[in-house]
Amino acid sequence: MEATVMQDPRDRSATILLMGLRRGGKSSICKVVFHNMQPLDTLYLESTSKPTTEQFSSLIDLSVMELPGQLNYFEPTYDSERLFSSVGALVYVIDSQDEYLNALTNLSMIIEYAYSVNPRINIEVLIHKIDGLSEDYRLDAQRDIMQRTGDELLDLGLEGVQVSFYLTSIFDHSIYEAFSRIVQKLIPELPSLENMLDNLVQHSAIEKVFLFDVNSKIYVATDSSPVDIQTYEVCGEFIDITIDLNDLYVDESAKDLTRTTKPLKSVSHLSNGSLLYLGQMIRGLALVALVRYEEDKLDGSLAIIDYNVNQFKKSLMKMWDGARLNR
Amino acid sequence: MSQSSRKKLLLMGRSGSGKSSMRSIIFSNYSAFDTRRLGATIDVEHSHLRFLGNMTLNLWDCGGQDVFMDNYFTSQKDHIFKMVQVLIHVFDVESKSINKDMETFVKSLTNLRKYSPDAKVFVLLHKMDLVQIDKRDELFSIMMEKLQKISNPYSFKLVGFPTSIWDESLYKAWSQIVCSLIPNMNLFNSNLLKFNEVLEAEEIILFEKTTFLVISSTSTMQQQQQQQQQPEATLDPKRFEKISNIIKTYKQSISKLRTGFTNLIIRGSNGTHFYVDVLTNNMFIMIILKDTDANTNYVSNHEESMILENIRAARKDFEKIENSR
Numbered sequence: 001m002e003a004t005v006m007q008d009p010r011d012r013s014a015t016i017l018l019m020g021l022r023r024g025g026k027s028s029i030c031k032v033v034f035h036n037m038q039p040l041d042t043l044y045l046e047s048t049s050k051p052t053t054e055q056f057s058s059l060i061d062l063s064v065m066e067l068p069g070q071l072n073y074f075e076p077t078y079d080s081e082r083l084f085s086s087v088g089a090l091v092y093v094i095d096s097q098d099e100y101l102n103a104l105t106n107l108s109m110i111i112e113y114a115y116s117v118n119p120r121i122n123i124e125v126l127i128h129k130i131d132g133l134s135e136d137y138r139l140d141a142q143r144d145i146m147q148r149t150g151d152e153l154l155d156l157g158l159e160g161v162q163v164s165f166y167l168t169s170i171f172d173h174s175i176y177e178a179f180s181r182i183v184q185k186l187i188p189e190l191p192s193l194e195n196m197l198d199n200l201v202q203h204s205a206i207e208k209v210f211l212f213d214v215n216s217k218i219y220v221a222t223d224s225s226p227v228d229i230q231t232y233e234v235c236g237e238f239i240d241i242t243i244d245l246n247d248l249y250v251d252e253s254a255k256d257l258t259r260t261t262k263p264l265k266s267v268s269h270l271s272n273g274s275l276l277y278l279g280q281m282i283r284g285l286a287l288v289a290l291v292r293y294e295e296d297k298l299d300g301s302l303a304i305i306d307y308n309v310n311q312f313k314k315s316l317m318k319m320w321d322g323a324r325l326n327r
Numbered sequence: 328m329s330q331s332s333r334k335k336l337l338l339m340g341r342s343g344s345g346k347s348s349m350r351s352i353i354f355s356n357y358s359a360f361d362t363r364r365l366g367a368t369i370d371v372e373h374s375h376l377r378f379l380g381n382m383t384l385n386l387w388d389c390g391g392q393d394v395f396m397d398n399y400f401t402s403q404k405d406h407i408f409k410m411v412q413v414l415i416h417v418f419d420v421e422s423k424s425i426n427k428d429m430e431t432f433v434k435s436l437t438n439l440r441k442y443s444p445d446a447k448v449f450v451l452l453h454k455m456d457l458v459q460i461d462k463r464d465e466l467f468s469i470m471m472e473k474l475q476k477i478s479n480p481y482s483f484k485l486v487g488f489p490t491s492i493w494d495e496s497l498y499k500a501w502s503q504i505v506c507s508l509i510p511n512m513n514l515f516n517s518n519l520l521k522f523n524e525v526l527e528a529e530e531i532i533l534f535e536k537t538t539f540l541v542i543s544s545t546s547t548m549q550q551q552q553q554q555q556q557q558p559e560a561t562l563d564p565k566r567f568e569k570i571s572n573i574i575k576t577y578k579q580s581i582s583k584l585r586t587g588f589t590n591l592i593i594r595g596s597n598g599t600h601f602y603v604d605v606l607t608n609n610m611f612i613m614i615i616l617k618d619t620d621a622n623t624n625y626v627s628n629h630e631e632s633m634i635l636e637n638i639r640a641a642r643k644d645f646e647k648i649e650n651s652r
Contacts, residue, residue, distance in 0.1 A: 230583045233580070234580055234581055234584055237577070241573055241576065241580075244569075245570065245573055245595075245601055246601075248569060248570065249566075250595070250596065263594075263596070264593070264594065265593070265594040266591065266592060266593035266594065266601075267592045268588050268590065268591040269588065269589045269590050269591075270587065270588050270589065271586050271589050272585070274584075274586070
């Protein structure tokens with residue numbers, strides 16, 4: 001993929017193609033995600049784009065390709081071949097509230113074609129609109145869909161293809177979670193960020209840390225421990241609360257440019273002995289961490305976290321500066 | 328002591344005007360969206376709410392259908408209208424039959440006059456979000472004038488609020504209603520001013536713990552003292568309600584981790600510091616400080632623990648006031 005980028009600088013390796021049967025919810029996802037994407041775009045435009053090959057005009061391009069309900073109409077022309085070859089991830093949306101057998105045949109056909117054009121494509125399947133299903137049924141549906149897709153691919157002789165499945169709904173955080181993961185897969189430089197976060201976690205008694213984009217609810221990176229969706233939600237909402245409270249006391253008249261704005265920072269102690277920590281990083285990023293501490297060591301550990309987070313921020317800035325020099 | 332701290336609040340109004348929704352949002356942590364699930368209230372629904380520790384609010388949520396209403400004014404009238412401290416009458420701004428609404432209002436005023444003449448009367452013009460923004464003020468003043476006129480013969484002084492469950496106006500109305508019931512407000516206020524002198528804070532706000540209604544704040548007191556001056560132009564006049572709203576959202580959000588919060592410290596973007604901390608068993612305090620000195624990242628670390636220490640020291644005094652009732 002990177003090689004093609006070198007050849008044609010206008011090619012974007014992190015393009016996401018959103019596909020699915022009609023009324024699957026693609027456009028709504030697009031709206032939700034596009035809205036969130038913009039700050040993230042600017043982040044990768046200028047800040048930590050360390051490898052020089054990674055220069056997009058935008059990080060994610062969602063082009064919605066509307067497909068007819070009947071498979072027979074689908075005959076990819078030359079255009080879609082080029083499309084598939086320039087795309088980094090193919091997101092296929094399945095409406096879980098509808099009959100999905102049609103969608104599955106359609107999916108396997110698309111996979112077969114896309115894989116033949118571009119074998120490095122990431123194939124992601126969103127089992128969408130799960131907000132309408134009961135808890136028990138969700139897992140059943142997921143298992144059923146995974147099973148059938150696997151069988152179909154086996155029949156087509158494509159057992160090597162990696163397909164990831166996500167249960168999503170735009171009414172809760174699952175769509176953000178899914179897209180966070182999809183976006184993360186597309187940026188091969190993220191492991192270095194993750195390593196840095198892992199380092200931070202190890203040395204400051206942090207349970208879980210996210211590097212959030214402030215305006216969207218997408219996390220750019222997290223440490224390698226498993227993500228608990230509730231922790232993620234709480235951390236995302238903690239950003240909102242901090243910003244909302246802060247905005248109430250930023251008076252309009254004092255917004256002259258002579259005063260430099262200081263980085264936001266907030267700490268909240270919870271009654272179960274943990275602590276939410278937010279530190280503003282560069283370029284609209286914020287680091288949110290859940291910390292468990294021991295009662296008697298509180299002051300010391302907070303100071304250590306402060307220091308370590310500052311170090312993390314410095315290295316982020318270095319990455320960003322390095323990226324600018326290399327261009 | 329216990330007798331005087333029981334407060335009876337009547338929540339009345341025609342059916343569908345939003346009485347139970349209000350109650351659920353303020354006292355039961357419902358979100359505005361959740362209130363759609365509420366059905367009609369049958370007869371009177373009593374709720375006993377502990378507020379500020381030793382104050383108990385007996386909230387009588389009176390179902391508003393005509394059958395029940397007639398009952399209240401005839402057979403049950405001494406039961407309903409005796410020993411009432413506060414009557415909260417809710418008007419639906421979209422109501423088609425305003426005259427009938429007025430009629431019931433007059434009826435309840437008549438009974439109130441007879442059975443508990445010292446009661447305070449609040450009227451809420453509810454569902455304001457359904458009115459166009461530029462017409463809201465006008466509609467509110469017209470309605471209030473009308474209501475004041477018909478209630479004149481009963482010598483009650485009406486206090487009215489425009490409210491909606493979709494914004495923070497609901498918190499404003501209810502914190503004023505509830506504050507009118509707190510007996511030693513003046514002690515709280517004077518102590519809060521003293522505390523402010525010590526801290527030299529931008530402002531200090533007191534909240535009730537479970538409902539997060541604003542009990543008192545220093546800036547409003549200072550405004551009352553120097554009445555003639557123009558209101559401060561820079562800060563958002565609705566900020567108290569917004570803060571209530573934000574912190575309640577926060578409480579709901581962290582309840583997903585099955586916990587509550589004890590404090591929240593924010594170092595803001597233009598040198599403002601926020602401290603939200605437990606003050607007493609029933610109150611939260613919020614202190615807003617402005618940095619006078621620029622570029623003091625190191626010093627403010629010490630300041631943080633100093634402020635928290637100050638709050639800890641103030642805790643004893645406020646607990647004393649609270650328990651003296």
